[in-house]
Amino acid sequence: MRVLGIDPGLTRCGWGVVDGRPGARPTAVGVGVVRTMPELDVELRLLELHTAVTALLREHRPDVVAIERVFTQNNRGTATGTAQAAGVAALAAAQADRPVAWHTPSEVKAAISGNGRADKEQVTLMVTRVLGLAAAPKPADAADALALAVCHAWRGPAQQRLRSAAIAGGLGAPVVQRTLPRWQGVAAR
């Protein structure tokens, strides 16, 4: 399974591509950061990010896109931009017909280091070790994206089985086919 991990952000959006499966040592395929300039209007930054993620999807053809699930309570200023960046990355995945999986930072930390409260340095160290990289990926956003991809390669299949079982047992939302957009518009005059 090939996973594109995305640590969303407007100023720095980390990405990392990993080949892996549960219980096996994963392989790093690519890693990097998409940067957009804070001086640009937000919609143009989102356009740059969308273009970059679309290009990554085309280049690496991942089976699934794993995006960090960010809660918007911490930092008012950047949280909105982070959520917008995550939304645009998820849109690019949907447009490329790839499923999206969301993982919280603590899930990722627990998967990669065994400790849901690991700090950035520990995560980078473990990512470097697990993937057998010659040097630590920089900046931290790039390492986080790789950690996210590893987390999904290891845990995604089990999560998917649980989800399918829950749906089959009537505990979750039904599986809904992709539908055409529905919207209502009426002439106001």
Next chain:
Amino acid sequence: MRVLGIDPGLTRCGWGVVDGRPGARPTAVGVGVVRTMPELDVELRLLELHTAVTALLREHRPDVVAIERVFTQNNRGTATGTAQAAGVAALAAAQADRPVAWHTPSEVKAAISGNGRADKEQVTLMVTRVLGLAAAPKPADAADALALAVCHAWRGPAQQRLRSAAIAGGLGAPVVQRTLPRWQGVAAR
């Protein structure tokens, strides 16, 4: 000036198109709501919303897209979805080469009713009156989107002049040309 107002949301995204200028009575061109089903995965809901907003841009050819600036502090659950919806709407505007203007709910309320703390009923009442509509637009998201468009038609030009003056005076960000996406990718192995 034609304004497409967008009250962002995943479950209900209000939209309203208004022709207007400062100091004149605006005209409503269209109003409606884009709905996506909560049972769908988020990325598919964002895809539906993006498709719908793109279609609205093509149909109504607004000069500017006004989107409600939502702060993500209030409601953890829906705030992320709202920010993602706003990001996808802003992306659609950028892809159609339309500028985006952001207005806070209190700005919109103040512009339409003279009271930044007006409630939903007051906003709907004033929108109906100002635009000379035969009936109140429903649901509230649709009325909010029209109010946003009216707010921008009335206040946008002055805001833009202030912004240009601030930039010319060196107080703000420089005017930056749209640039191609920049991202760095290195092979990890």
